[in-house]
Amino acid sequence: MPRPSLSEQHPAPPQLPEVARRLRERYLPTPPTLRRGGEPLDGLIETILSQQNLGVITRRQFAGLKAAYRTWEAALQDGPDGIEAALRAVGGGLIRLKADRIWNVLSTLQQERGLLSLRDTRDMDDAQVRTLLEDLPGVGPKTASCVLLFDLARPAMPVDTHIERVTRRLELAPARWNAVKIERWYDEVLPRSYGERYTFHVGAIRHGQQICRSQRPLCAECLLQDLCPAAGIFLGHTLPTGEQAEPPPKKPPPARKGG
């Protein structure tokens, strides 16, 4: 007997469409426009740089690579040490690891496909693109989903640490599931629409960054408070199982630059 799908194990909760609607209205009321014409390999490399990185540093590192190399062939030829030097010139963390990952991706593409481009993925279906990307060294489901969503305008739903936390606190998915499983579950239960998934993804990340923060979530001003089982726990200053929240401060903390 086949194993039940994740959505059969845990059907979409009735409040999910309302959560998505409120996040959209608050954080992204204007639907995204499709980005066309770019090189998806650029998107893949930028996504590799974004792993455990701030957005501002990711953009600076990507711009540094583009300034150092007119083509990805030049980066491949320069080798991991050269890519590391180009990244080091603009700063940031995990530079050696990222240089190795980028060079390994370029090298594999060159060996297996004979070209340093992913433009032809525009003519492939979602499953074909995912297989191609996840076969590359160091590319996992989340990175593949980011390229699908942001560079190919496909209905993917990458789950980062903010979305994982918001999902858990709202008890949309079982607490024991990890981010990979939550992503696969969202892929089954969310409408297969690029616009809806893009909006939900970006809205949930912004909510996690601005309101449903890891430490001291701002439940009192949360637009999802009435739908959230964790709200009472945080507002009552009691630590829920597995959380490391501190009691809220007497005064709201000052806004941090770039936070």
Ligand code: SF4
């Ligand atoms: S009520 Fe609190 S815990 Fe629940 S989603 Fe909002 S900020 Fe997060």
